[in-house]
Amino acid sequence: MSKLTALFRKALSASTSSNTSNTPKADPLEVTASNESNTPKEQTRWNGWGNININKEVSPHGAKLIKSHIGKTKKLSSVTLESVIKTVPPSRLPSALTDLEIVSTDSEVRVRHARGQSFPDWIAMHSGDFGVFPDGVALPKTTEDVEKLLALAHEHDLVVIPYGGGTSVAGHINPPEDSRPILTIAMSEMNQLIDLDKQSQIATFGAGTQGPAVESQLAKQGYRLGHFPQSWELSTLGGWIASRSSGQQSLGYGRIEQMFAGGTLVTPQGVLEIPDIPASSAGPDLREMMMGTEGRAGIFTEVKMRVQPQPEQEIFKVVFLPNWEAGQTVLRQAVQGNIRLSMLRLSNATETDAHLHLGTTRSQFLAITAYLRSRGLGSEKVMLTYGVTGEKEQNKLALSQFKQLLKKHGGVGGKIADLMGSIWAHGRFKFPYLRGTLWEKGIMVDTFETSTNWSNIDEQMAQMEAAVHNSLTHQGEQVMAFTHISHVYKQGASLYTTYFFRAGKDHASTLGRWKKIKHAASSSVANGKATISHQHGVGRDHAPYLIAEKGELGLKTTASMIESLDPEKRMNPGALLDD
Amino acid sequence: MSKLTALFRKALSASTSSNTSNTPKADPLEVTASNESNTPKEQTRWNGWGNININKEVSPHGAKLIKSHIGKTKKLSSVTLESVIKTVPPSRLPSALTDLEIVSTDSEVRVRHARGQSFPDWIAMHSGDFGVFPDGVALPKTTEDVEKLLALAHEHDLVVIPYGGGTSVAGHINPPEDSRPILTIAMSEMNQLIDLDKQSQIATFGAGTQGPAVESQLAKQGYRLGHFPQSWELSTLGGWIASRSSGQQSLGYGRIEQMFAGGTLVTPQGVLEIPDIPASSAGPDLREMMMGTEGRAGIFTEVKMRVQPQPEQEIFKVVFLPNWEAGQTVLRQAVQGNIRLSMLRLSNATETDAHLHLGTTRSQFLAITAYLRSRGLGSEKVMLTYGVTGEKEQNKLALSQFKQLLKKHGGVGGKIADLMGSIWAHGRFKFPYLRGTLWEKGIMVDTFETSTNWSNIDEQMAQMEAAVHNSLTHQGEQVMAFTHISHVYKQGASLYTTYFFRAGKDHASTLGRWKKIKHAASSSVANGKATISHQHGVGRDHAPYLIAEKGELGLKTTASMIESLDPEKRMNPGALLDD
Structure with a gap:
């Protein structure tokens, strides 16, 4: 145990120093007054995830594990920002817009607001094949600015794309082909806490405020x-x-x-x-x-x-259970039993194994698997992350109740529970960075997710994994897939599946593979008693599948409600509703 | 103290025996298999509240207190059911409807489905001036029955009024004047538990199931x-x-x-x-x-x-605090501090005094006020009712945390806390019966309610009480008003104001008084940062005030959404939207 603990302490100290320097603090409890505004656009990657100063490495044995499933990989080529900028066509915006100080038609600005973070977006950003760019980007500072912009959009018959952080993984902010000029309205200038009613616990913010700026401005006031x-x-x-x-x-x-x-x-x-x-x-x-x-x-x-x-106390822990059945029973009984946890996450056996590979050195991996094997947990073991947040006395009861439940179902934690919990907490916002690292190795990764009732959880997970796993078999390609639950309700839980496949010979063939997988994935959800998205939204990528969930009448009702506010259909056409 | 306790024990035993015999059990924890179906319509009062076998007396000193505010009262006259039945006009329903086995045009049935429980409804039911009756009442047994009825409604151009328990206090189910025949669809035959998914904790019910039948059917399965x-x-x-x-x-x-x-x-x-x-x-x-x-x-x-x-344990208690400020601070801190209570209710000083009068004998009243005075609580004292429901260990922590909070703010409970809590629990569904008892004495009573943020609670309550209090001053009439909070949220709470005024010389003048009070009451809400209803809904009575809350655009959006499902405006016209 002491060797194991030491290995994890080392990992923890690594994850909190070098990787996070010069960056917004990854742990929300550590947010400070130093990052009260949004991250400047020029400090974010133009063709990938996050801050240009942050990278997350993949362990060699982690990459090897993935390749053992999908085969040898080859890196895709990537174009430069400069070359993309040259492809941006002249703006079609009228002078009534371009004359405004808050509207930019600068080519780089238009490139940086053209795509989100979906898989097709990454293909576009690396191939240079963007298709459509916004004709301009407005950066309003006030509600009145936005009112004025929408009035001009009506007057000059524009399409308007609202833009927040540009992090959509479902094509929410992608400008569609349209004969009308396209104005993207980016909300990043409206990023301040405006009012805090402490008695009613209501904070008024500019809607463009990013996560770290939200929390740092609030943290200053407790x-x-x-x-x-x-x-x-x-x-x-x-x-x-x-x-x-x-x-x-x-x-x-x-x-x-x-x-x-x-x-x-x-x-x-x-x-x-x-x-x-x-x-x-x-x-x-x-x-x-x-x-x-x-x-x-x-x-x-x-x-x-x-x-x-701010909570008096916040603790995250990681424990292991013998198998999926035990894990999901613990989750269900915890939430249905009103145990006051702030977070529950359960990786299935394949994800557990993959995470143990990806997040560790070889020696850490061997030490922890040996330890868990000594406690009777083998290849079916599942990893459960949980947290308590709040008042100490309440946390104490919650931890005691949850530990009883874990014990009943064969949970193994011990000293590594706290250490691994800390590692998770400190690295919790860095997982998206892994995607770029894997991309560089020719390993393509994407995710999809849903939620369903507890009585359908196992069946739904099986359908989802099988769907993506088998989606490229006809091409002789293997897809690796694993799943976790990260949101629990008394009624049911979310299911979040990650899948890996290898890049094709070029961008187009790689996108072709993804389209096949994505359709299989979305169909496995649409055909189940499940939602097309529990947390990513619909955007343009999921819109064709929404009818399975809402029905024709449900979609028609939603469309009528929206059309009463946008009768000219100029707001983000093609998102949400497949029109 | 022992005298006081004995007095309350006596009250408790009285409230649980004679008054509740032959009736659905008032305490949901006592529901049994004996009342798995809805209460038959003929066992409910046709012109007042509830089961014909239940009455709730008003203490003489309680009635005296109200009269000391509003003056001497005189009882209004009441017509008989038979005389009203004679006024029911011939049904305008076509034979395609009247030929159906599930449709009744019986006059008594039409009378019994013509009105709810609003003040104007009571005036109508006692004066005999109903105005409009439904042309028939359908009692569907299946979803297909309802589909068929709506198809016929389209074919024969009918107005449809959906009817549940007929308990609306805002005019939801009142048939409006309309040139089209009116079909009320009463859901009382669809009153069964259809399925229970214990894993997902989802119960499927017929939508017409009444409260006691819901709980008794569920209780059988735990x-x-x-x-x-x-x-x-x-x-x-x-x-x-x-x-x-x-x-x-x-x-x-x-x-x-x-x-x-x-x-x-x-x-x-x-x-x-x-x-x-x-x-x-x-x-x-x-x-x-x-x-x-x-x-x-x-x-x-x-x-x-x-x-x-079913909860392992459920306890209700009643305590007293020195004043409103202390009481609402306790409520706010309890809910914002995540103390796991299942219920919180706080009467202001006037309501506390009135409840102590209405719910006690003179000797009980004197004993308890003397006891509270001995503990330092005078005329500004407020009554707080709270409950815990659930697992014993969680309840224990919640009770301990809440008692600390009470102590800090001068709470007084002691032995009477449990006794008064039990009295409240056993009588909790009998308060509506008081209305009939007071009506018989010429004391008119009605309520209105809202919710607002904590930072606006005191101001809103003051506005509401002042509005009704002053609403009849120009007629030389006094209105007595008091308020409680019965629903709390981290952001704010509900406010529920009860008011008393005396009947006029006849039904019309009494209704005239009510209209003035109601307009003052609704305006005090509509002009505040508050909702026109926290728990009663909009119906026809609140519809004119909804625009203050939703705005013109909000109402238009709601109307568009609804119109897409009912383009011919035949479903409950006039309710919710003032059209």
Whole structure:
């Protein structure tokens, strides 16, 4: 044990020093006054994830494991930013727009706002085949600016794309082919805490505020929002609301639906003020009607968020259980038993094995697997990460109740539980960086996710993994897939599947492979009792599959609601609704 | 103390014996297999509240207190059921409807489905001036029956009024004047538990199931819904969902929004199946879009509800605090501090005094006020009712944390806390019966309610009480008003004001008084940062005030959404939207 502990201490110290220097702090509890504004666009990668100063390495035996599934890989070529800039066509925006100080038609700015983080976006950004660029990017500073922009959009018949952090993995912010000029409205200048009502615990923010800037501005006053999606480093309040985001600690803090209290939505038909009332029986809830409209109904400019005092204590732990059945039983009983945890995450056996490879050195891996084997956990073992957040006395009861539950189902933690928990917490926002590292090795990675009832969890997971696993068999290609649950509810849980395949001979053939996998993946969800997305939203990539979930009538009702606010269909056409 | 305790024990034993015989058990923990179906219509009062076998007396010194505020009163006259039946006009329904076995045009049935429980409804039921009766009442047994009825409604151009328990206090189910024949669809035959998925804790019910039948059917299998609005004895699942109801234990179990997982809504445009998914980011939530549509979009036929195991333990207690400020601080700190209570209710000083009068004998009243005075609590004292529900270890922590908080703010409970808590629990669904008793004395009573942020609670309460208090001054009439908080959220709380005034010389003048008070009451809410209803819904009575909350654009968006499902505006016209 002492050797094992030492190995993990080393890993922890590595993860908190060199990799995070010069960057927004990865751990929200460490946010400081030094990063109260958004990350400047020039400090983010133009063709990949995150801050240009951050990298995350893949262990050699981790890469080897993946290749043992998918075969030998070869790196795809990448174009330069300069070469892409040269392909940007002249702007079609009228002078009424280009004359505005808040509108830029600079080619680099247009490139940097043309794509998100979906797999097709990465192919576009590395092949240089962008297709469509926005004709200009507006950076409004006030609600009135946005009103003016939408009025001009009407007057000059523009298409408008609302842009938050540009982190969509489902094609939310991609300008579509359209005969009308396209104006992307990027909300990054509206990034400040405007008001904090401490008695009602309501914070008013500019909707373009990114995760770290939200938390650092609140932390200065002793408060926290608690919304930590994987994209937290770059994604924004407005984006979270418009796409119904869910953060890693949704068990404790709730989804964005529970946090969003109201605010200002600028629509083509005028300003919709959504009142911040604690609860109401006065008809359908405007908050809930507008959340998830993905820019189709308008643009959130100022938002009122339910915040909470900084927690007295926060602890994350990692434990292992003998198998998936034991793991998911623990999750279900914990949430249905009201044990006050702030987070629960369970990797299935394949993901557990992969994470143990990817996140460790060879010697760490051998030490931990040997230790777990000595405790009776073999190849079916699953990794469970959990957290408590809040008042110490409440945490103490929650930890004691949860430990009893773990013990009953064969959980193994011990000293490594805290150490691995700390490693997870310090590295929690760095996983997206792995994608670039793997890309450089010719290993393509993508994810898809859903949620379903507990009675359907096993069946749904099996369908999802089988679907992607078999999707390229006809081409003789292997797809590696594994899954975790990261959000639990009394009724059911999320399922999040990661898959790996190898790049084709060029960008086009690689994208062709992805399209086949993606269709198989989306169909496995659409054909199940499950949602097409639990946390990524619909965007353009999932829109064709939404009908399976909402039905024809459900989609028609949604479209009618949206059309009443955007009768000219100029707001983000093609997102959400497959029109 | 022992004298006081004895007095309360006596009260408790009285409240649990004679008054509740022959009736559905008032305490949900005592529901049994004996009342698995809805209360038959003929066992409910045709012109007042509840079961014909239940009465609730008013103490003489309670009635005296009210009269000391409003003056001497005189009883209004009441017509007989027989005389009203004679006024029912011939049905305008075509034979395609009247030939159906599930449709009744019997005059008594039409009378019994013509009105709810609003003040104007009581005036109508006692004066005999009903105005409009439904032309017939359908009692569908299946979703297909409802589909067929809506198809016939389209074919024969009918107005349709969905009817649950008939408990609306805002005019939801009142047939409007219309040149089209009016068909009321009463859901009382669809009153059974259809399926229980214990793993996912999802129960599927017929939407017409009343509160006691919901709980007794679930209790047989060890489960509980936990939705206990004041109307629980008669109101239904479908009604709760359609009007966004909130129950007394919303703090523990959530509002109906948290319980409703999905289900079948039959609309004029077809069947909308709302999937029961734990959580989703796939666009606006159909559940939330349809909850609160108040029958305008369609009729819920089968509903999937999130249920929970019966609690291991449930305790209610009543304590007193020195003043309102102390009381509301305790409520706010408890909910914001995540203390796991299932219920919190705080009466202001006037309500506390009135409840102590109304719910006690003179000797009990003197004993308890003397005791509280000996503990330093005078005329500003406020009464706080709280509950814990769930697992014993969690309850223990919650009680210990809450008692600390109470102590800090001067709370006084002692032995009477448990006794008064039990009295409250056993009488919790009998308060609506008081209205009839007071009516017989010429004392008119009504309530209105809202919710607002904590930072606005005091101001809002002051505005509401002043508005009704002063509303009849120009007539030389006094209105007595008091308020409680019965639902708390981190962001704010509900405010529920009860007011008393005396009957006029006849029904018309009494209704005239009420209209003045109601307008003052509704305006005090509409002009504040508050919702026109936290738990009663909009109906026809609140519809004119909804625009203050939703804005013109918000109302237009809601109307568009609804119109896409009911383009011919035949579903419950006039409810929710003031059209």
